[in-house]
Amino acid sequence: MAKRKRRVAVIFGGRSGEHDVSLMSASGILGAIDKEKYEVVPIGITRAGEWLPPASAAALLAGDAPHAPHDCEAGSPSTALVADPGAGAMVTFDGTGTSGPALLQRFDVAFPVLHGPYGEDGTVQGFLELANIPYVGAGVLGSALGMDKVKMKELLRYHGLPVPEWVSFRRWQWLEDGAGVLRQASRFGFPCFVKPANLGSSVGVSKAHDPGELPAALEEAFRHDAKILVEEAIDAREIEVAVLGNHRPQASVPGEVVPCNEFYDYRAKYVDGRSELHIPAPLPGALAERFRTLAIDAFLALECAGMARVDFFLHRQSGAAYVNEINTLPGFTPISMYPKLWEASGVPYGELIDRLLQLAIERWQERNDGPAEGE
């Protein structure tokens, strides 16, 4: 008899500013996942945070938002994960209020393809923990650390990894003592970078070229987050390494991003489309090895699992390497850096997805089998 297919929930969309990027990643994954081995259940999350059952999820993916936010009472079906560890399942409400929730499906594993807050930050991961469903990528702690650029940098520094200098501020400090914040934020000279602590895709990131540009840069970052950071600017090439695995992770060949704008801002990433990816990055062998080692060290320091993309700066003058950030749910379209780096390292897209699903199940089994008796 044929082996039962594993049922995979692919969760995409979501409340963050990176909703559209998530749809693109999910389309790629849904197209390439091995249908002989896996039965795929798409689950879409609208911008308002409503979970959609598979039929409406497909419409969301096609760019056709199925219905207005929170109109379940108006008759549209919606779906919810059951936070009961025995269920490992999702229920769908028919929206009419006439019948109770119907148990829809159990899952063997979930692939949260959600970038940014409410997806990449440990929240959905916590939900999947409660539901007792294995999931791809970092757990609650690793996801949360990867999302908060300040905590990420503090921990990387604690582990002896090189990071650009930074100072962080809270919105209340800016409101109570703007002059003091401006003084401290100027300590690295100009230009400097100002960023929200908890976003991605360069949303809210500015380069302040002189003291006159600093207030607007701070305002912009505080519009997106109550905690922000100011960093010394590194005149650098941008190198990225993909990491795959759990306890003994592997690093891909490094790649290089050459932004088409002054820095790798939102437009350079998603709008102008003229930024170049060089895979592998043109680097001397020893330097490539250094980036691969640093990537694994960062992955382990930040409690990652499954996958992460580690982004670096390579100082043009001194040749020094710095960790810029880690992305626990990197862009995952077939032309995104993470899958392309693995392809160049001998792991094609479809196989990569399979490996990630396997790693998720292995990690779950390890945690659930618990310590050996007597330990």
Ligand SMILES: Nc1ncnc2c1ncn2[C@@H]1O[C@H](COP(=O)(O)OP(=O)(O)O)[C@@H](O)[C@H]1O
């Ligand atoms: N300290 C820095 N020095 C030089 N460039 C920087 C610095 N910080 C950010 N950048 C530029 O801004 C881009 C986005 O910043 P990043 O911290 O990676 O935020 P995000 O998480 O939104 O991608 C980087 O890819 C790089 O081009």
Ligand SMILES: [Mg+2]
């Ligand atoms: Mg980045």
